[in-house]
């Protein structure tokens with residue numbers, strides 16, 4: 001599943017390709033993938049792609065209508081969640097593009113390019129909003145702060161409120177938005193924290209370290225194009241490179257890169273979890 005680094009790479013790809021272009025036509029090939037659709041303008045048909053926002057693993061494509069001078073705040077937007085297998089690929093003019101049964105939405109751009117949302121397993125989806133404010137006040141109000149922006153104080157306050165294992169708390173998008181199974185396992189290993197430690201037992205100092213390591217880990221993963229396990233590709237169809245640097249994720253039974261004990265595999269919140277029982281306390 002794409003997590004923050006992969007989604008951030010998709011956002012950067014969108015900024016480089018669709019932002020600033022007029023969306024001339026939108027073809028919705030599978031209607032039930034879109035929530036809240038009332039009229040074509042909801043899909044930004046006839047709007048300029050003005051901006052890309054991101055909160056955690058969710059993307060907002062913000063459109064600007066022709067009469068925006070009268071109502072500058074009324075910018076329709078589409079929230080896009082890639083789910084497990086979703087992708088947003090941009091095909092520049094001249095590049096062959098053949099939609100298949102899993103291509104659910106295609107935006108046709110004034111420059112001749114096309115942006116395609118494809119999602120074979122359909123755990124992802126699109127949600128339309130009349131304004132960015134509406135998105136922020138509803139769907140995004142349920143999410144915690146973005147993992148690249150949350151402060152140690154804010155995270156410590158959230159962790160203090162839960163007896164759940166730290167891993168479960170970090171996977172919960174209401175605690176902090178953007179982390180999933182890969183980066184939580186890597187992060188907890190990096191911080192020497194055991195995934196089953198209760199959230200409320202994590203000290204202020206440990207949380208400071210956690211936030212520092214989280215930013216460093218995510219920033220490095222973004223720089224390397226994210227992690228590709230099976231499906232993830234960016235807007236140009238390129239796979240990530242960070243999977244080659246995973247220290248514990250997917251490595252159960254192998255030697256711990258720090259102490260050489262064998263990495264253990266457990267289940268936390270129903271998710272396969274790999275950790276080192278000797279160096280994660």
Ligand SMILES: [Zn+2]
Pocket residue numbers: 256257258259260261276277278279280
């Ligand atoms: Zn170890």
